Amino acid sequence: MPEMPEVELVAQTLNKLVGGRKIIVAELLRERLAPFNSAADFAERLQNSKIMRVDRRGKHILFDLNNGHTLIAHLRMSGRFMLLPLERENPKYTHAAFYFADESRLVFQDQRHFGFMRITETGKLHEAKELKSLAPEPFSDEFSPKYFREILKTSKKSLKEFLLDQTKVTGLGNIYASEAMFLAQINPQVSANKVSARKAGNLFEKIREVLRESIAHGSTLNVNPENIDASYYGGGYSFGWRVYNRENESCVKCGTAIVRLKQAGRSTYFCPKCQK
DNA sequence: ACTAAAGCCTGGCTGC
């Protein structure tokens, strides 16, 4: 569900809330959450490990443990973390729980069961299949206008589908892909390899802009530990969408009705006048 | 090698 800015904020918040804390006991309550680790293995690798820090790669959250392991977690559509006091019961759809010495616990809750976790050796983290084919981080030097122009040339997919491909560009999801194409005034149906160098350069800037803007909005929110994803469910950025979820509403630039179309089964929103 | 569709799940909303 969340895209890169939301995952970034969740990771930052987790780092503040549980970074430096030691997991006394871990429970995998739904085995399929971590299909590559048995429940026993999962519990054993986390037990008595200290969370050194919490980071992000793409839309993955990484818990760096002091025992040579890293817990990879992906929220997918509906996953969320909550830090609960002892007296609070696990909410419905709690699939994992990590207990700390003060008896508070971090739970992972996921209504739609799409999220997943995996514990891997930190030394082999870059080999993990979830991470190894991800494109460079959007704010890294490696993700450059030149990289972006050249990778665009390799794909005949529609620009929208291309932007959602995490091996080409990492971090964008359905919302920010639409938003970035609107700001860059490019039609989402154009083939990736047909985007001109000038437009590609512009889109590159707009991708960074929407991500930066969203992080800035979310980070001003007061995040409730019991709902660590509050930054995007209740957050301010959803009010700032220019085209996303605005079918038939007026374009903020020219007043034309925003159009929704389906690409690869997903909704894309765009202004047919501004994005010819 | 590509692309398209199905699949994983639950729940909320819309329209009849």
Place this chain on the structure above:
DNA sequence: TGCAGCCAGGCTTTAG
């Protein structure tokens, strides 16, 4: 009020 059908910000797997 009930119910069918559609929708959901992600990603993988299977079929073609």
